[in-house]
Amino acid sequence: MIQIRISRPEDVTRQRELWRLAFGDEGAYVDNFYRTYYRPERMLLLEEDGEVQAMTAWFDTTFVVPERGRYRAAYLYAVATHPEARGRGLAGQLLAGADRIFREWDIPAVTTVPAEPSLHRFFGRNGFRECFVDGQFSLPRNGRATLLAGAALERLSPGEYRDLREELLAGTAHIDLPREALAYQAGACALAPGGGLYAVQTPHGRAALCAEGMESGELLVKELLCPPEDLDWVVERLPGLLPRWSSAWRTPEGTHPFGMLKWLDPELERSWDWSSTAYLGLAFD
Numbered sequence: 001m002i003q004i005r006i007s008r009p010e011d012v013t014r015q016r017e018l019w020r021l022a023f024g025d026e027g028a029y030v031d032n033f034y035r036t037y038y039r040p041e042r043m044l045l046l047e048e049d050g051e052v053q054a055m056t057a058w059f060d061t062t063f064v065v066p067e068r069g070r071y072r073a074a075y076l077y078a079v080a081t082h083p084e085a086r087g088r089g090l091a092g093q094l095l096a097g098a099d100r101i102f103r104e105w106d107i108p109a110v111t112t113v114p115a116e117p118s119l120h121r122f123f124g125r126n127g128f129r130e131c132f133v134d135g136q137f138s139l140p141r142n143g144r145a146t147l148l149a150g151a152a153l154e155r156l157s158p159g160e161y162r163d164l165r166e167e168l169l170a171g172t173a174h175i176d177l178p179r180e181a182l183a184y185q186a187g188a189c190a191l192a193p194g195g196g197l198y199a200v201q202t203p204h205g206r207a208a209l210c211a212e213g214m215e216s217g218e219l220l221v222k223e224l225l226c227p228p229e230d231l232d233w234v235v236e237r238l239p240g241l242l243p244r245w246s247s248a249w250r251t252p253e254g255t256h257p258f259g260m261l262k263w264l265d266p267e268l269e270r271s272w273d274w275s276s277t278a279y280l281g282l283a284f285d
Contacts, residue, residue, distance in 0.1 A: 002090075004097025007043035007055070014052045015043060022080035023115075032187035033057070033078075037180050044101065046094040053085040054094045062176040063109050063261075063278070064169075071268070073109040073175065074102050077284060095126045099264055108265035111175065113258060113283035123260050131261035132175075132280040135254020139235075139247040151237040153209070154199040158182035161197040164208045168225040172252060173278035185282055188212055194219055194244045200237075202230035209234075210282060211242055218246035223281050225252065252279040259283060 007015065012034065020026045037059070046054035059075040076098070081091050102110060112128060114120045120130070156164065159179045166176060177185075182197065189195035192213020200207040207226030211219045219242050226234050231251070238245050259280040263269035 001049060002093060003047045004094060004101070005045055005047060006101075007040045007045050009040055011040075011043070011045060011052060012038075015045075015055055018052070018055050018080045018082055019078060021083055023078070028191055029188065032191070033184060036187045037184040044094065044098050046090055046097065048085070048090070054079075054081040054090045056080070056094060056098060058098070059181045060178060061111070061181065062178075063111070063173075064176050065173045065278070066171055070176075071109050072107045073111050074098070074107050075175065075280075075283075076110060076112040079112070091122070092126055099127075099262075103264050108263060108268055110262045110264060111280065112260055113280065113285055114260065115285070120257070120260065126262075128260035128262045129274060130257055131274075131276075131278055132257075132259030133255050133277045134258045134279060134281065135251045136256050137249055137251070137254075151200050151202075151234070151241055153196075153241050154201075156197045156199050156208075158186050158197065160199075161186075161208060161210075164199055164206060165223075165225060168206075168208055168227075169252070169279065173276065174252070175278070175280045177282060181284075182282075185210065185212075185284060188284065192217070192219060192244075194242055198241075200226075200234060200241065202226055202233060204230050207234050209241075211245070214246060216246065217244070219244045220246050221249035223251075224249045228253070250281075252281065 016030055019030055043055060043057050045052050056079040057077045059077060061073050061075050063071040063073040079091060112123060114123055162179055162182050186197050189197060189212045195211050195213050198209045200209060204227040209221060210223040212222050214220050263272060
């Protein structure tokens, strides 16, 4: 018998096992999720004959569409199936069950960021379509920017980062992340020296910058938001601001396929222009 249900505190040990088996994450990274964001109702489980075999976390976000509206959106995260239970369609059943729960909770949209290219096809078979894009850039290793003065990092709290992020994304269709989600991101950033949520004063305003550690020990700028005329100015100064910077950064300006959208509201599905794109940004990937 298969049941889709909200998690309970006693499920945490099994959830951690699935997370480790599916993604290889353990220790401080997973501890950060359970410390900063987890609540039982934020994890949905597929139970088969009394054994939890699949799970997904979800973040309660808002899809902001200028001149159209703000829509509550469930961002699916850490969708995982136990290796011994794969190949039987359990993840698809979990997604369908999650849709039913979200409809009951009056959530009209679901988003996700596939962990690898092949999973775009899997989510496509389960009702998702391409929607969210970003720009992913890097400097050649032999062409790193010269160290320049004239900028300093200001560390921000999750709430301060959210306020600045929303200010900089005004007029752009995007996902507004709640403070608790950004607390999870801040905790992940703090696992690496130099990582964090920052602001930088620029010639024409302020920039928001999220730096997180990579397996190499370097820092990836997972999100760089600033007035368009200041982008080159900020990038030129990143080596001085972040000595461990990997030379890679992401911005809203780009066409790289990143995340997918599913409307659960039939009217919103019919009226949505699928040729349009939006920005999701921080996906905790």
